[in-house]
Amino acid sequence: xxxxxxxxxxxxxxxxxxxxxxxxxxxxxxxxxxxxxxxxxxxxxxxxxxxxxxxxxxxxxxxxxxxxxxxxxxxxxxxxxxxxxxxxxxxxxxxxxxxxxxxxxxxxxxxxxxxxxxxxxxxxxxxxxxxxxxxxxxxxxxxxxxxxxxxxxxxxxxxxxx
Ligand SMILES: [Zn+2]
Ligand SMILES: [Zn+2]
Numbered sequence: 001x002x003x004x005x006x007x008x009x010x011x012x013x014x015x016x017x018x019x020x021x022x023x024x025x026x027x028x029x030x031x032x033x034x035x036x037x038x039x040x041x042x043x044x045x046x047x048x049x050x051x052x053x054x055x056x057x058x059x060x061x062x063x064x065x066x067x068x069x070x071x072x073x074x075x076x077x078x079x080x081x082x083x084x085x086x087x088x089x090x091x092x093x094x095x096x097x098x099x100x101x102x103x104x105x106x107x108x109x110x111x112x113x114x115x116x117x118x119x120x121x122x123x124x125x126x127x128x129x130x131x132x133x134x135x136x137x138x139x140x141x142x143x144x145x146x147x148x149x150x151x152x153x154x155x156x157x158x159x160x161x162x
Contacts, residue, residue, distance in 0.1 A: 004024045004025075004106065005103075006021065006022050006023070006024065007020045007021060007022040008020070008021045008101055008102070008103065009021075009058075009101070009102050010084075010096070010100040010101035010102055011059070011084075011100060011102070012060075012076075012077035012079075012080050012082035012084050012100060013077070013080040013081075013082045014077060014079050014080035014082075016059065016060040016077055016078075016079050016080070017057065017059065017060035017061070017062055017077040017078075017079075017082070017084055018057070018058045018059035018060060019055065019056060019057050019058055019084070019085070019096070019100070020055075020056050020058050021048075021050050021054060021055055021096065021101075022054045022055075022056075023050055023051040023053070023054020023055070024054075024150075025048040025049055025050050025107070025150075026049040026050070026051065026093055026143050026146070027048075027049045027110055027111065027142065027143055027146040028046070028047065028048050028049070028098065028107050028108065028109050028110045028111075028146070028150075029046075029047045029049070029109050029110060029111045029112060029113055029126070030044045030045065030046055030047070030109035030111075030112040030113070030124040030126055031044055031045045031047065031112070031113045031114055032044045032112060032113065032114045032115055032116075032117050032118040032119070032122060033113070033114035033117050034117050035066070035067070036114075037117075037119070039065075039066055039074065039083050040083065043119050043121070043122035044112070044118075044119075044122055044124060045083075045097065046097055046098050046099055046107070046109060047086075047095045047096070047097065047098070047109075048095070048096045048097075048098045048107050049093045049094075049095055049096075050093060050094050050095075050096050051092065051093055051094075052087075052091075052092045052093055052094055053092075055085070055094040055096060060077065060078075061078070062075035062076060062077065062078070062084060062085070063075070063076055063077075063078040064076070065081070065083065066083075070089065071088060071089045072086055072087075072088055072089075073086065073087045073088070073089070074086045075087065082097075082100065083097060084096070084097055084100050085097060085100075106150075106153070108125060109124050109125065109126040110126060110127060110128060110145075110146045110149055110150070111126050111127070111128035111129070111130065111134065111142070111146070112124045112126035112128070112129050112130070113130050113132065113133050113134070114130070114131070114132060114133070115129050115130065115131050116131045116132065127149065128142070128145070
């Protein structure tokens with residue numbers, strides 16, 4: 001059985017914006033899209049999909065950044081500008097950036113998305129790859145696959161990495 005050591009605390013680069021996770025992730029992923037490349041200043045973004053009722057901001061107040069569109073609301077620390085989490089309209093989960101966790105062990109990506117935009121050198125170790133995003137009708141099976149994959153790993157050793 002997976003032991004996530006919940007609750008897990010996290011925060012931005014400067015520590016003014018802090019949060020707590022009290023529910024195990026529904027899935028973990030890396031996104032190669034050019035938007036994520038720009039917002040992270042890196043090759044891809046990392047996400048832990050956490051049930052909305054298992055995520056709470058415990059200190060500070062986030063501001064909206066990115067493209068400020070109506071669907072994806074990207075939350076940043078107003079001081080250090082770290083991209084901490086994203087809420088998507090109509091979804092009952094929060095996409096938390098696992099690198100914000102004080103201990104990110106066990107949150108390596110299960111799947112990767114938007115590989116059509118992947119930088120040639122960018123490798124994530126994900127076991128499932130999608131050229132764009134996974135089709136919504138297959139999400140249930142995908143989340144079940146993630147749960148099995150996560151349960152099979154030893155999180156205390158930092159996951160499946162050798
Ligand atoms: Zn900050
Ligand atoms: Zn992306």
